[in-house]
Amino acid sequence: MIDSSKSEVNMSQRKSKFRLSPPLTALIVAFILFLLSGLLPNGFNTWQTAVNQGLNILRLASFIAIIGAGQTLVIISGSEGIDLSAGSVVTVGALMTYMFINGNNSLILPILLLVLVMGASVGLINGLGITYLKISPFVMTLGMAGVVQGALILWTKGYYDGEVAPIMTNIIARDLIFGIPGMIFVWIIIGIAITLLLTRTRFGKHLFAIGVNRQTARLSGVNVNAMVVLTYVLAGAMAAFSGFLLVGYTQNAGPNLGNQYLFPSIVSVAIGGTQMSGGKGTYFGTIAGAIVIQLITSLLTTMQLPQALQQIIFGSLLLGILVIYGREKSLRM
Amino acid sequence: MRKVKKFNLSSWWKRINVKYSIGLSLILLVLSTLIYLVIQPAILRPGTLSRLMTSNFRTWLPVILVTIGQAIVLLGGGLDLSNGSIVSVGNVILALTVITPEEPWKNLLIVLAVIAFGAFAGLINGFFTAYLGLQPVIITFATSFVFSGLALLLLPTPGGAIPREYTDVYRNTDLLGLPISLILIAIFVLIWAFIRKRRYGRFLYAVGGSPSSAYTTGVPVTWMKISTYIISGLLASFAAIAYSLLTGSGFSGSGEDMTLASVTGAVLGGVSMSGGAGSVIGSVFGGIILGNIRNIISTLRLDSWWRTLVNALVIVVALAGPGLVNLIRRNK
Numbered sequence: 001m002i003d004s005s006k007s008e009v010n011m012s013q014r015k016s017k018f019r020l021s022p023p024l025t026a027l028i029v030a031f032i033l034f035l036l037s038g039l040l041p042n043g044f045n046t047w048q049t050a051v052n053q054g055l056n057i058l059r060l061a062s063f064i065a066i067i068g069a070g071q072t073l074v075i076i077s078g079s080e081g082i083d084l085s086a087g088s089v090v091t092v093g094a095l096m097t098y099m100f101i102n103g104n105n106s107l108i109l110p111i112l113l114l115v116l117v118m119g120a121s122v123g124l125i126n127g128l129g130i131t132y133l134k135i136s137p138f139v140m141t142l143g144m145a146g147v148v149q150g151a152l153i154l155w156t157k158g159y160y161d162g163e164v165a166p167i168m169t170n171i172i173a174r175d176l177i178f179g180i181p182g183m184i185f186v187w188i189i190i191g192i193a194i195t196l197l198l199t200r201t202r203f204g205k206h207l208f209a210i211g212v213n214r215q216t217a218r219l220s221g222v223n224v225n226a227m228v229v230l231t232y233v234l235a236g237a238m239a240a241f242s243g244f245l246l247v248g249y250t251q252n253a254g255p256n257l258g259n260q261y262l263f264p265s266i267v268s269v270a271i272g273g274t275q276m277s278g279g280k281g282t283y284f285g286t287i288a289g290a291i292v293i294q295l296i297t298s299l300l301t302t303m304q305l306p307q308a309l310q311q312i313i314f315g316s317l318l319l320g321i322l323v324i325y326g327r328e329k330s331l332r333m
Numbered sequence: 334m335r336k337v338k339k340f341n342l343s344s345w346w347k348r349i350n351v352k353y354s355i356g357l358s359l360i361l362l363v364l365s366t367l368i369y370l371v372i373q374p375a376i377l378r379p380g381t382l383s384r385l386m387t388s389n390f391r392t393w394l395p396v397i398l399v400t401i402g403q404a405i406v407l408l409g410g411g412l413d414l415s416n417g418s419i420v421s422v423g424n425v426i427l428a429l430t431v432i433t434p435e436e437p438w439k440n441l442l443i444v445l446a447v448i449a450f451g452a453f454a455g456l457i458n459g460f461f462t463a464y465l466g467l468q469p470v471i472i473t474f475a476t477s478f479v480f481s482g483l484a485l486l487l488l489p490t491p492g493g494a495i496p497r498e499y500t501d502v503y504r505n506t507d508l509l510g511l512p513i514s515l516i517l518i519a520i521f522v523l524i525w526a527f528i529r530k531r532r533y534g535r536f537l538y539a540v541g542g543s544p545s546s547a548y549t550t551g552v553p554v555t556w557m558k559i560s561t562y563i564i565s566g567l568l569a570s571f572a573a574i575a576y577s578l579l580t581g582s583g584f585s586g587s588g589e590d591m592t593l594a595s596v597t598g599a600v601l602g603g604v605s606m607s608g609g610a611g612s613v614i615g616s617v618f619g620g621i622i623l624g625n626i627r628n629i630i631s632t633l634r635l636d637s638w639w640r641t642l643v644n645a646l647v648i649v650v651a652l653a654g655p656g657l658v659n660l661i662r663r664n665k
Contacts, residue, residue: 080468080470080471082470082471129649129652129653129656132656132660133652133653133656133657133660134656134659135606135652135653135656136412136470136606138412138414138470138474139593139596139597139600139606139652140649140652142593143593143597143645143648143649143652144649146593146641146644146645146648146649147642147645147646147649149641149645150639150640150641150642150643150644150645150646151642153638153641153642154638154639154641154642157638263478266471266474270471276468276471277468306486306489307485308482308483308484308485308486308489308585309482309486310482311478311479311481311482311485312478312479312482312483312486314478315475315476315477315478315479315480315482316475316479318471318475318478319461319472319475319476319479322461322467322468322471322472322475323461323465323467
């Protein structure tokens, strides 16, 4: 039982030869869902509408996936890692961009830096609380979500006025080349960066090590506390960056902009086959998961189901995925 | 003579800390209550104290109930992040269906249905976490989404009403000079004190402390864990009833803040997040401390833009408290 995580890794490696990996399954499901959505009354009837609809779904999925990038990192880091402050951080990042840039192209870079620092500091507090004060990640980040939201209310005093810079609109919201939105290129760059970070760097190697077993990681010379703090800092910065991108797309910001992306981002990580207990996962999976989530959302929206029902469906979906992928460490030996 | 007394006091203090781990929360409880009373205007006028007690305890009862439930789940080594949304569902059902007390048996059935829902919701949590062996954090987070979606589906906009005849009973009944809400808390604490001494209590601490050794000594670990979630669900449904009687109306987000408050209250009360250590009476203290702090903040008449931030900071600092104490102790 003690070395279950190790044998599990071996087992899953062996198994993957015989069965589809979670990300691939997710992509196939996504494709089927996409075809299904074409069968709806107001679905696509020509190639052009199909391509447009596909691109649109990819664009919407990109926001879930970029918030999910930070979430993937903290979940891989193990010990019930999760970042529930991401939603509030996205909102604050978006509002800072919106209100401070105020339509001024020359302010984009300094404000982007400020936004990243904001996200990183929230992540730093999360990380310090989790490592040194031993607060469970869920509770710590949920508490910080409240603090960030409170700071937001105090800062804006309910008054949201600003404008997105024209360059941001051009890059993020409009089509860049061949009718493909710029956001998708941003997403591809982030996707490659995160994947390289996870697979090719020492950080990635150590991240999986602390996710599998912190004790053994510590004994083999990994500075576990520093790794955990750094992971939450990265996640915070990623969430803030998502806010920056999101407001470039929506062109408008309000006090609840980010919260609606929090749960989907976590579900997308789970769909992508990243183990919720840590130590195993890919960013490619999260990307596939985000596309599935966005397709389901679009399907439910075209079917005009109420928001509440979507919530129930996503909750049940997460439960189902956890049962399928996540069974492990049961006490009944 | 004096020496003996001092010895007794310190051993009493040690006992409280070791057995119930409520030393810190006891200090905080006394301190926060004193501060709250001192800053109250007209505290010395006769009747003020009992009025404050009635109005405070009826407001705190829902949170204290979910905190007790959370404490029991935490003692068993789990975590219930869906208790707040169970409160929401209960509140919505009650607000939509309870009618004027002409047909009391009908209302009784509704209340029983709400309680049954709480137990069922707890059973679902227990099934996924204990029986299937999945992580409580993420499972109860997922179920909380399902439950709060259900509440929102049933009652998209705030509304519904509980008849005055019922709300008045809850709001203004005094027994032996004590508000009914305080008496209910005392009853729950006494029931638990009784259970704690039985087999169930011993098993619970064993399961939370070390599930594998509890398993090898023949404790039905899975069932024990499932039962804690059912208890938490039941207490959440009681909280829903109390909340509905308190506000007299329905709101799909009524329990939203209670989840984090229940965890914070339990932690403030000395319940360990890793299971097997702490006490239910401590969690009640934790709930009261949280209520006191909220009251102090509102009595100070802070600028309303500050309120969310200060409340959230209090929660984070409260969660950080035990960790900070440990950190300082270790460095000494």
